[in-house]
Amino acid sequence: MKKFGGLIMIGILALIIGLIISVQISSIQGSDQGGLVPSVKVKAYEQELQKLRAQNESQTQQLIELEDRLENMMNDKAAEDESLKQIYDEREKYKLAAGLVEVKGPGIVITLEDPEPEDKYSETYSSLMYNYELLLSLVNRLKDAGAEAISINGERIVSSTEISLAGDNVNINTRPTAPPYVVKAIGDPDTLEGTITIRFGIIEKMKSDPYNIRVDIARRDDVVIPRYSGTYNFRYAKPNEENAEGADASAED
């Protein structure tokens, strides 16, 4: 027994050191529950975000260049052939209607922010995200007011756009989003603003209890709305045009 006394002591010491190390490490890596967080960790997040944004930017630039090239090639070809030109012109029209091109025009920009936190603890969930039906209502009102294009945080609203609460996130076009929400709409600014700001309207509802959302509405002459970044998939829906004029009919001539 005596022989092992030293070993036991060393064992206990090793245990304590191990504990100290693990506590230290966890205070650097963990603490995603919020509270007192090492600023290094916050900075790391910020840096990653910045890096990703820059990467995204340069990729978008690359995409635009490629598309310009294709467009020029098509225009050159179309100049030689009348029927080709017709098809390409039609194609542009429907592409626009499908929300697959970036557009601009007069309209309004609505910024929605969660209520100012009253204390440290009230800020643990987002009023906007848990009441995403407010966003649905707002978008519906804007459509009703004759909006021609709408986006929320850079996601274009198209026919297949969903606003869904997935876990703690609100997904729009299957892309996770977080507040503040910036809703842009192109259309007649007077009508757009008037429709949503009427008494007992959607904006009033958002501003009042229990939501207390901070709302800012600005009219702009050139609201830019990006194109839909997803793809349309039709695995179940098939064209049903036998009796209607359309693709099959026009394919004949």
Add this chain to the structure above:
Amino acid sequence: MKSLKKGTAAVLLVALAAGIMLSTQMGMPTGEKLYVSAKALDDMKVLIDSEKESIRRTELQIEDAKKQIDDFEALSADDNTEELIASGKAELNYYRMASGRVPVKGDGVKIVIADSERDLFEGENVNDLLVHDIDVLMILNDLLTAGAEAVSINGHRVVDMSAITCSGYTIRINGIFTANPFVIRAIGDPGRLYGAMMAPGSNGLILKEFVRFECTVEEDIEIPAYTGPLSYKYMTITKEGETN
């Protein structure tokens, strides 16, 4: 015996010193700490995920654009105008389909939502038994979340800018008035669509407690094309590249 104790004491000292040194070392990089709420951290993570997703999509689009250019070059190199026309038409049809300008047919679900016909309970608000815009919006939203590919409400195709408003007996969809009830048809994976409507806790089931709500799986649902104009009064295409 004595020497063992001496040894132990020495080990104890060294280990203690090592422990303190280590802990001060580890403590260094943390520097000052910030108070950050859980929500702010979460939001930042969401933004990072979101940006990654966006990058992934742009990558797909870049690949797609490269392929299109290659195809186009190949076709125009041998001056194959007929092929060019054919591929142009195929693309045109895809965009027509995507913009909801093509009538479609496929399997899916049919949903009927109507004001309740039962009597009011004591103290119940009459509004509880009526269908409101938001009810239909939520159902439509759930269908889209479940991957609906085409949706019609009372025979009118739902497209990107379709508004649904409902007041009293009339329902307005795409600016056209129709009467109660709401009949929604959606084409997509019938199992997923039905599940999204009737799963425990779904908006459909909640609605069913107050108003008439029926969901049935149907084959070969026909959904008409959107017939609205293709012209716009306010928006114009930005010339790519001149974005702000």
